[in-house]
Amino acid sequence: MTATRRFTREVMTAWAVAAALPQAERVAADLVEQVADEPFEVIWKHFGDAVQVELRQRTAPAGDPKGPSVEVEEWGITFAGDSRVHWARLTLPGSSDRESSEWLEEAARGPHWLGFLADASDLLAGTLDPDMVPAIIAQIVVPRLANWCAVYTSDSALGPLRLTYLWHADEARIDGLRAxxxxIQVNHADPRVASTIHLDGAPVLAVPLTARGRALGMMCLGRTDRFTEDVVQFAEDIGRRAALAMDNARLYAQQAAANRALQRSLLPPNEPEVPGLDYGVVYEPAGETNEVGGDFYDLFKADESWRFAIGDVCGTGPEAAAVTGLARHTLRLLAREGYGVAAVLGRLNQAILEEGERARFLTLLHGDITPVESGLEVRLVSAGHPEALRLKPSGVVETVTTPQSLLGVFPEVVFEADTVHLDHGDVLLAVTDGVTERRTGGRLLDDDGGLAKLLAECVGLSARAVAERIRRGAEDFAPEPSADDLAILVLRAR
Known part of the structure; x- marks a missing residue:
């Protein structure tokens, strides 16, 4: 009951219909008192001159439904899918036009308007989803400034405008308004000022949405009475804030899309079929914008064997992506030229050093896989990378790589390959430091052999299941999201 009362107050306050609050609270309480002892949902709807509360529940209460104890416009029981809806409609004191006028008179005195602008700015700044901004715009201005709002957007400054979102104080009139x-033809107007057009003889205020000198669209407001200077001023003010929020959301979405496209280009284009090998991969870049990460992996064909790699470039963003691209292409090119894994790393080290100031340190585990009758023969080099682990079907976990110098530091380094045999059922695990250095307090996941303990729990699992188990273990190790990229590569001899 307390939650319903609080929700009702928040809704009435947001809709600026505080005069109806006592009656709305009583009606909602009357409906809640009749619910069955099962979960229910309370929904408020605004119809311009009335508000309606709906109580939705799948289980019908015993006994006949009762109407509210206060006077309402109408009430009843309807059914929506598998839910029973007990509803009641309240007539608001005065029409929505009068409501808007009263609000405007109060707003013109100053503080109320400033508070509304601050709330509107917070709502608009609260999303970076371009598809959500038009909906927020419309629901900010209705019913306070207008009976309805239509938001038009375009893909370019000179492109045609299209209706993106439409909202009316009376939801039942939305379809007719859309028709x-x-x-009517809505075009890009003067990007500096609002203009008035007409729809069925009623005025429509067209407010351009312009940010950073670019025309992004139009916000059209409809009322049954004229638009006063205060309304125009308020609408233009909101339009400027809305346009900036829309532009920020578009720029954010474009950057995120570019990052994702670049990241995809740095990862294997497909999942090859390797004879005798079951493998699983997990890759998760860190960052809210899916920023291009420094971690990468690869698995590809080279002559009579198969090559794999998992690496971690120092840093993120374009600089790290450049080194990632250099590493992936160099590994593939030299492998096809017949160079062994140790020779490949030596030449890659030299190529990174030749990048000069643009160079980034790189840790890398690189190896080749040759199917043999007893399983898989693996030759691999660990260049400053977290140790690779082998899991036997018996549950024994052991380190199988010799630590060697990371890439991009010393010009005269010589690498040597380790040879590891994977019997049928053996698992080889390679991860980046996003796993081993996952931190909670002063403790790392790999302290006291933490990664080996996680791997030991994976006996009998497929390669994909092992990769997912390690990912989940790293995620659960600390309550906060990881600030580092994460890559996991699991090779299992069939």
């Missing part, structure tokens, strides 16, 4: 709007 009416399809008959």
């Amino acid at each position: 009416d709007l399809s008959e």
